[in-house]
Amino acid sequence: MASPHDLHFQEFEEAAELLSADPGASTLSMSASNPINTAGAAPGEDVKLDLSEDEEGQEESSELLGGQKAAGGFWTFEYYQSFFDVDTVQVLDRVKGSVMPLPGRNFIKHHLRSNPDLYGPFWICVTLVFSVVISGNLSSFLSEMGNPSYHYRPQFHRVTIAAVVIFLYAWLVPVALWGFLSWRQGSERQVGGYTFLETVCVYGYSLFIYIPTSVLWIIPFEWLHWTLILVAMVVSGSVLVLTFWPVVRDDTKVMSVATVVTILVLHTLLAVGCKMYFFHTEVHVPTAAPTSPPLHVTVATRAH
Amino acid sequence: MATAAEEEASRPFAGLSDVSISEDIAVEGDISVPVGPSARRDDEFSTLDEPVKETVLRDLRAVGKKFVHVLYPKRSSALLRDWDLWGPLLLCVTLALLLQGGAADSDYQGGPQFAEVFVIVWFGSIIITLNSKLLGGTISFFQSLCVLGYCILPLTAAMAVCRIVLVAGSGAVSFAVRLVVVTASFGWSTFASTAFLADSQPTNRKALVVYPVFLFYFVIGWMVLTFSPSQ
Numbered sequence: 001m002a003s004p005h006d007l008h009f010q011e012f013e014e015a016a017e018l019l020s021a022d023p024g025a026s027t028l029s030m031s032a033s034n035p036i037n038t039a040g041a042a043p044g045e046d047v048k049l050d051l052s053e054d055e056e057g058q059e060e061s062s063e064l065l066g067g068q069k070a071a072g073g074f075w076t077f078e079y080y081q082s083f084f085d086v087d088t089v090q091v092l093d094r095v096k097g098s099v100m101p102l103p104g105r106n107f108i109k110h111h112l113r114s115n116p117d118l119y120g121p122f123w124i125c126v127t128l129v130f131s132v133v134i135s136g137n138l139s140s141f142l143s144e145m146g147n148p149s150y151h152y153r154p155q156f157h158r159v160t161i162a163a164v165v166i167f168l169y170a171w172l173v174p175v176a177l178w179g180f181l182s183w184r185q186g187s188e189r190q191v192g193g194y195t196f197l198e199t200v201c202v203y204g205y206s207l208f209i210y211i212p213t214s215v216l217w218i219i220p221f222e223w224l225h226w227t228l229i230l231v232a233m234v235v236s237g238s239v240l241v242l243t244f245w246p247v248v249r250d251d252t253k254v255m256s257v258a259t260v261v262t263i264l265v266l267h268t269l270l271a272v273g274c275k276m277y278f279f280h281t282e283v284h285v286p287t288a289a290p291t292s293p294p295l296h297v298t299v300a301t302r303a304h
Numbered sequence: 305m306a307t308a309a310e311e312e313a314s315r316p317f318a319g320l321s322d323v324s325i326s327e328d329i330a331v332e333g334d335i336s337v338p339v340g341p342s343a344r345r346d347d348e349f350s351t352l353d354e355p356v357k358e359t360v361l362r363d364l365r366a367v368g369k370k371f372v373h374v375l376y377p378k379r380s381s382a383l384l385r386d387w388d389l390w391g392p393l394l395l396c397v398t399l400a401l402l403l404q405g406g407a408a409d410s411d412y413q414g415g416p417q418f419a420e421v422f423v424i425v426w427f428g429s430i431i432i433t434l435n436s437k438l439l440g441g442t443i444s445f446f447q448s449l450c451v452l453g454y455c456i457l458p459l460t461a462a463m464a465v466c467r468i469v470l471v472a473g474s475g476a477v478s479f480a481v482r483l484v485v486v487t488a489s490f491g492w493s494t495f496a497s498t499a500f501l502a503d504s505q506p507t508n509r510k511a512l513v514v515y516p517v518f519l520f521y522f523v524i525g526w527m528v529l530t531f532s533p534s535q
Contacts, residue, residue, distance in 0.1 A: 077437075084438040087508040119439070123516060130523055137530070154530040156416040 083118040083197065091120055098205040101239045107205070108198050108243055116197040121204020125170045128211050129162045135214045136278030143220045158278065169270050170207060174199040177244075177263065184251055194247065206239045210271065217279050225279065229271055237264050367391045374454045377496040384447045384500060392453020395460050396425045399524075402463045403531055416527055424523065429453060432516045436501065439512055443504035452517070455497035456524065462489035463528045470533050482529060490525035494518050 072078045097111040105111075137155050144150040178199040194202075213232040217225055240263050248256040351359060367390050400421035416424070433448040441448075466482045498514050505513045 081438050081440065084435075084440075086512070088511040089508070091512060119435070119512060123435075123519075126516075127519060130519070130526075134526060152530075152532050154415045154527070154532070156420060156527075159420075 083116070085115065086117040086119055090115075091117070094120055094205050095208050098208050098239055099235060101235060101242055103242065106243055106246060107202050107239055108194055112198055112201055116195070116201040118197070118200070118204075121170060121200055121207075124204050124208050124211070125166050128207055128214070129159065129166050131211050132166075132214045132274055132278050133158045133162050135218050139218045139220055139279050142218065162274075162278070165270075165273070166207075169266070170203055171200065173266055174203045177259075180259070181244075181247060184255065185247075194243075202240065202243050206236045206267075209236045210274075214274070217275070225275060229275060233268055233271055237267055240264070240267065363388075363390060367394070370450075370454050371457055374457050374496050377499040384443070384451065387444075387447045387450035389446070389450060389453065392425075392429075392450065392456070395453060395456045396422060399425070399456065399460045399463055399528075402460070402467060403527060405533070415531055421527070424527075425453070425456065428520045428523070432520055435516055436505065436513045439509050440506060441501075441504045441513065443501065448501065451497055451500045452520070455493045455500075455521075458489035458492040458496070459486075459521065459524050459528055462486050462525075463531070466528060466531060467533075470531075474533065486525050486529045490521050493521045493524075497521075 094107075094111045097105070097107055101107070108116075133155075136158065140155075141152055175196070178194065178196045181194070181199075209232045213228050216228055241260055244263060245256075245260065248259050250256075251259075366386065366388060370388075370391055400418045403415055403421055404418060429449050429452040432452060433443075433445055436443060436448060437445065443451075462485045465485050469478050469481050469485075472478060494514075494517060497517050501517065502510050502514060
């Protein structure tokens with residue numbers, strides 16, 4: 001009766017002594033038994049060695065596991081914070097990867113590296129909405145400058161339309177694609193499949209090229225518009241194709257080609273649709289107007 | 305001895321026999337201990353009895369003090385500590401009202417509606433605040449809303465200036481003047497709000513937080529600049 005009680009008491013004292021000797025040492029309950037046995041020459045050091053080895057082992061195994069790092073349930077704030085775990089440098093690197101697709105590099109494997117984020121897709125979509133609307137407004141203003149009956153309008157209702165279209169594209173198409181790919185892969189879901197977040201991420205970053213394109217569309221040359229659309233679609237489309245081809249090529253020939261073609265067609269529809277709706281340059285563009293500086297508001301519109 | 309013991313025994317109760325509740329001890333009165341000569345402790349916290357003018361003036365003074373902080377953005381924590389949303393509401397309503405009455409040939413194709421301005425300002429602020437918190441910022445939700453709302457002040461002032469300039473005329477000169485004023489106030493707004501917000505972010509994510517703020521004030525500046533009056 002005395003010895004087990006004494007042992008228990010002794011354990012507590014020893015651990016407390018160790019802690020007071022080195023208050024910085026982190027304590028793990030499971031390794032509490034070890035220092036008791038080796039409580040000889042340097043108990044503090046033993047404890048530290050044990051714990052640090054343990055911690056390193058834990059860190060390594062978590063890195064090997066990789067995959068989703070979602071913490072907590074979807075009702076906690078930390079769950080959503082794990083989708084915004086990126087630094088400025090990483091975002092810039094991903095943006096660069098989306099405008100310079102190299103044949104060997106899969107965007108998801110090379111740039112995302114199992115840390116997909118929602119910051120890029122969301123803010124790229126928002127920026128694209130406003131850049132398309134503002135550039136469209138400017139371009140129609142510039143093209144109608146010589147027209148005396150033209151009265152400038154801000155056309156703010158376009159923001160709503162652009163926002164609906166772009167956000168639907170950037171969020172619904174990845175859902176559909178991810179669902180389709182998961183269904184086609186069936187049992188091999190773990191191997192080579194992309195998670196939902198990675199799909200959304202790729203689509204979001206692939207839209208980045210349209211932002212400078214829409215700004216350049218202010219210049220009211222029709223041939224320039226179509227050239228820019230072509231370049232943007234090639235770049236953006238190749239990012240998507242390079243990402244999804246390795247996943248799709250294991251399927252039957254017909255299905256894989258059909259999937260890739262559908263991806264490209266939807267992407268084209270978005271680009272051309274935006275151009276047609278927001279940037280319809282009128283046929284009677286005055287030949288002198290494109291070269292005149294944009295700040296000259298013709299006084300004729302205000303003449304009474 | 306017996307009598308002494310008896311006396312001792314009865315002494316503890318001796319005082320009690322003299323007590324008569326009805327005469328000596330009043331059972332009414334207040335239990336609060338007065339601290340100062342005439343003020344009770346409750347007076348500092350109870351504002352129920354002060355005149356309405358004083359209540360309104362106190363809030364207005366707080367709002368005004370924060371306006372001054374926005375106009376001269378120093379690294380002070382006054383804006384963050386005592387946040388309030390009266391100032392942002394006031395500024396948002398003023399801005400939305402000033403943006404009315406323009407290009408009203410048809411409501412379609414015109415400038416932003418009153419509700420659209422509200423939606424853009426408030427939902428924009430909420431989204432930027434959520435973004436900053438998701439990226440690991442230490443600022444609280446309402447503090448961030450407060451800062452973003454108060455920093456609309458330069459743009460509201462620019463809107464007022466633009467309307468005055470537009471009364472004078474709407475040619476190229478007036479456009480150039482408006483462009484300069486709006487650009488300057490947009491820069492001021494962004495600078496002022498980042499002076500308050502950027503401190504709460506880790507260094508490697510500051511740009512990620514500042515960019516949405518830049519976009520927010522850019523869109524508001526665009527709304528201010530493209531305001532064109534009806535003919």
